[in-house]
Amino acid sequence: MTEETIVWQGKFITAKVKGRWEYVSRARGIRAAVILAIDEGHAILVEQFRVPLGCNCIELPAGLIGDGDDADEDDLTAAARELEEETGYRAGRMESLGEFWSSPGMVTESYSLIRAHDLVKVSEGGGTESEDITVHRVALDRLEDFIAERRALGDAIDGKLLMLMGPRLLG
Numbered sequence: 001m002t003e004e005t006i007v008w009q010g011k012f013i014t015a016k017v018k019g020r021w022e023y024v025s026r027a028r029g030i031r032a033a034v035i036l037a038i039d040e041g042h043a044i045l046v047e048q049f050r051v052p053l054g055c056n057c058i059e060l061p062a063g064l065i066g067d068g069d070d071a072d073e074d075d076l077t078a079a080a081r082e083l084e085e086e087t088g089y090r091a092g093r094m095e096s097l098g099e100f101w102s103s104p105g106m107v108t109e110s111y112s113l114i115r116a117h118d119l120v121k122v123s124e125g126g127g128t129e130s131e132d133i134t135v136h137r138v139a140l141d142r143l144e145d146f147i148a149e150r151r152a153l154g155d156a157i158d159g160k161l162l163m164l165m166g167p168r169l170l171g
Helices: 075-087 140-152 159-170
Strands: 004-009 013-018 021-026 031-039 042-050 055-059 062-065 089-101 110-121 134-139
Touching: 031 075, 031 089, 031 159, 042 075, 042 140, 055 159, 062 075, 075 089, 075 110, 134 140, 140 159
Parallel strands: 031 110
Antiparallel strands: 004 013, 013 021, 031 042, 031 062, 042 055, 042 134, 089 110
């Protein structure tokens, strides 16, 4: 078995080589929570500027688990915190839908997909002081049009939005 070598490590990511493979991991083993929040037939989405892409990106709400004051934070607690922080919605119940990998040929990052139920709007959201998040509440039957409109504006579309479009893409 080939040994894994760390080529570079920053505060958040680590570049590694193992044999012919070059890949990236999150530093300190931090994982992410991605939130599927559906409110009365509407998807709650966020828009934020993503430096690697050089443009705004339309995404599901998400955030890091255990990256704040509570290093032992569990997935559901992190997801509830991130949902409210980013979107202004509070969930009455959170449900884990499992662990998924972002881009397994390049990144070791996994995320817990969490379904938020019984949503109540409690604030405007927008993220923390270091974030500039715009919240979109999009009717599921208008999602494809919304995505096309955002693409036309030059926004990137996160691949995880495919799970909301899946049945329509197959039909």
